[in-house]
Amino acid sequence: MLILTCPYCGVKAEETELHGGGEAHLTRFGPESSDEAFEGYLFQRENPKGVHFERWRHAQGCGKWFHAARCTVTLEVFGTYSAQTSEPPQNIRDAISAKRPGWTWRSFA
Amino acid sequence: MKRYSTFAIAREALRHHTGWERAWRKATPKKKYDVVIVGAGGHGLATAYYLGKNHGIRNVAILEKGWLGGGNTGRNTTIIRSNYLQDPSAAIYEKARSLYETMSQDLNYNVMFSPRGLLMLAQTHHEVRGYERTAHANALQGVDTQFIGPQKVKELCPIIRLDGPRYPVLGALYQARGGTARHDAVAWGYARACSDMGMDIIQQCEVTGVRSDGGKVRGVSTTLGEIDCDKLGIVVAGHSGVLAEMAGFRLPIESVALQALVSEPIKPAMDVVIMANTVHGYMSQSDKGEMVIGGGTDGYNNYTQRGSFQHIEETVRSLIETFPMLSRLKMLRQWGGIVDVTGDRSPILSKTPLGNCFINCGWGTGGFKAIPGSGWATAEMIAQGEPGPLAAAFGLERFREGRFIDESVAAGVAH
Numbered sequence: 001m002l003i004l005t006c007p008y009c010g011v012k013a014e015e016t017e018l019h020g021g022g023e024a025h026l027t028r029f030g031p032e033s034s035d036e037a038f039e040g041y042l043f044q045r046e047n048p049k050g051v052h053f054e055r056w057r058h059a060q061g062c063g064k065w066f067h068a069a070r071c072t073v074t075l076e077v078f079g080t081y082s083a084q085t086s087e088p089p090q091n092i093r094d095a096i097s098a099k100r101p102g103w104t105w106r107s108f109a
Numbered sequence: 110m111k112r113y114s115t116f117a118i119a120r121e122a123l124r125h126h127t128g129w130e131r132a133w134r135k136a137t138p139k140k141k142y143d144v145v146i147v148g149a150g151g152h153g154l155a156t157a158y159y160l161g162k163n164h165g166i167r168n169v170a171i172l173e174k175g176w177l178g179g180g181n182t183g184r185n186t187t188i189i190r191s192n193y194l195q196d197p198s199a200a201i202y203e204k205a206r207s208l209y210e211t212m213s214q215d216l217n218y219n220v221m222f223s224p225r226g227l228l229m230l231a232q233t234h235h236e237v238r239g240y241e242r243t244a245h246a247n248a249l250q251g252v253d254t255q256f257i258g259p260q261k262v263k264e265l266c267p268i269i270r271l272d273g274p275r276y277p278v279l280g281a282l283y284q285a286r287g288g289t290a291r292h293d294a295v296a297w298g299y300a301r302a303c304s305d306m307g308m309d310i311i312q313q314c315e316v317t318g319v320r321s322d323g324g325k326v327r328g329v330s331t332t333l334g335e336i337d338c339d340k341l342g343i344v345v346a347g348h349s350g351v352l353a354e355m356a357g358f359r360l361p362i363e364s365v366a367l368q369a370l371v372s373e374p375i376k377p378a379m380d381v382v383i384m385a386n387t388v389h390g391y392m393s394q395s396d397k398g399e400m401v402i403g404g405g406t407d408g409y410n411n412y413t414q415r416g417s418f419q420h421i422e423e424t425v426r427s428l429i430e431t432f433p434m435l436s437r438l439k440m441l442r443q444w445g446g447i448v449d450v451t452g453d454r455s456p457i458l459s460k461t462p463l464g465n466c467f468i469n470c471g472w473g474t475g476g477f478k479a480i481p482g483s484g485w486a487t488a489e490m491i492a493q494g495e496p497g498p499l500a501a502a503f504g505l506e507r508f509r510e511g512r513f514i515d516e517s518v519a520a521g522v523a524h
């Protein structure tokens with residue numbers, strides 16, 4: 001069972017208390033963008049076997065959105081962090097590097 | 110290949126079963142093949158089979174990282190139906206269903222196809238309207254289905270409870286020619302036929318890289334060394350994203366765990382297949398007597414082939430409401446598979462940005478039923494270099510062009 005700590009209220013929530021919101025840190029392309037960019041934003045997905053960044057909502061708790069970094073193979077959680085950022089903070093990247101040296105995800109490493 | 114027959118069984122019975130041969134050869138990779146298929150699940154094996162049978166391409170290798178049929182093909186609840194809403198879906202699923210009818214004879218392998226009838230329960234008014242619409246669409250597509258009332262449901266499935274407190278049974282979309290088949294046998298039957306045509310099925314051989322030159326595929330790197338090919342077919346279900354990354358393109362796919370469970374075996378209690386989409390429960394009774402139950406998918410990307418605990422509880426809880434007799438049953442086993450889900454819940458059969466590299470994926474929670482039709486269409490696409498009539502609508506470009514084949518409204522998640 002997946003357990004994530006909500007970075008807002010600090011509750012250690014198991015997955016029935018949470019709602020998955022899919023891939024994190026998307027750039028939201030709009031009507032003026034190219035077809036490729038718009039398609040990429042709407043449909044193409046990172047689907048890594050390993051380190052992944054996602055949005056989650058503490059749906060049955062404080063109700064807030066946040067980010068999580070975890071491994072899709074082991075369900076290990078590297079950390080959770082604020083929704084108010086467009087890239088993973090350094091402490092999260094370091095936590096991942098400690099366990100998965102050489103990881104990359106989109107342009108992040 | 111020695112053919113299986115009643116006579117062969119009698120002959121072997123008389124000589125203590127010493128004359129059976131291996132169903133497929135153990136093969137070691139050659140330097141080069143005309144076509145390499147990655148993934149020896151049902152779709153990969155069927156693709157190889159029809160490449161040989163329909164197009165005469167037999168210099169083919171099928172590479173499998175584990176054992177053949179060990180992916181979703183050997184983990185699914187084997188429901189076969191073709192009562193989809195959209196025309197391209199109806200065409201490919203109905204092609205598949207009709208090929209299932211003659212598959213045992215075609216492959217000389219008993220796949221135990223059992224067209225026992227399939228009911229998709231309508232348990233909300235929304236579903237009643239949705240399935241009435243599907244029945245009309247199916248009539249136009251030439252797919253034989255009908256919308257039936259609760260009394261007819263009860264006749265077909267006496268163990269059902271019609272007036273459950275949360276979700277009463279208001280009717281059902283009935284496909285009398287739907288049913289089940291034995292999943293392993295489908296994989297083994299195709300494997301035996303492929304091997305007999307001289308194709309190499311190479312197990313324990315993981316593809317770790319895709320090599321290309323000038324925008325065209327050259328071959329693959331594997332745990333058993335380099336293998337060259339003229340054309341490459343990627344047919345790896347839950348691992349499609351991983352292979353696409355090796356080949357240098359992205360997919361509109363996410364991989365999630367879907368699980369199933371079986372009960373202890375009991376005497377025959379239900380001779381139809383029941384799908385209850387509102388509560389994400391699916392059930393049929395196997396020939397051994399086990400109640401085979403499929404559940405919902407996890408809500409997040411996952412490669413663990415395990416699935417979340419609470420989904421089992423949710424599935425069983427809601428099924429018990431509609432089938433109270435289940436409450437006395439012990440569950441024997443639970444397992445999961447990694448399914449490849451697209452945005453419109455329809456598969457992808459497509460050329461890719463890499464030349465001579467083709468992909469078949471996105472069957473998600475419901476591709477077992479499609480195996481023969483999908484293999485047929487993918488073989489045609491690989492042989493001719495362009496998708497044929499069955500595959501054409503399922504190309505990757507449909508996402509960019511907004512031509513979705515939207516089955517998510519019609520069926521929700523469904524096997």
Ligand SMILES: Cc1cc2nc3c(=O)[nH]c(=O)nc-3n(C[C@H](O)[C@H](O)[C@H](O)COP(=O)(O)OP(=O)(O)OC[C@H]3O[C@@H](n4cnc5c(N)ncnc54)[C@H](O)[C@@H]3O)c2cc1C
Nearest residue numbers: 148150151152174180181182185186188316446476477478
């Ligand atoms: C629990 C469950 C219930 C289901 N119920 C139904 C149902 O009732 N009806 C229905 O129609 N469908 C159902 N499905 C869906 C169905 O099982 C799949 O859509 C179908 O089996 C997919 O077949 P496939 O050949 O594409 O994939 P798979 O059978 O998964 O085969 C892909 C193969 O590729 C191999 N592979 C992956 N990566 C590599 C690599 N790098 N190198 C070499 N090989 C690799 C894998 O090991 C695997 O054997 C269900 C699925 C699950 C999990």
Ligand SMILES: [Zn+2]
Nearest residue numbers: 006009058062
């Ligand atoms: Zn919270």
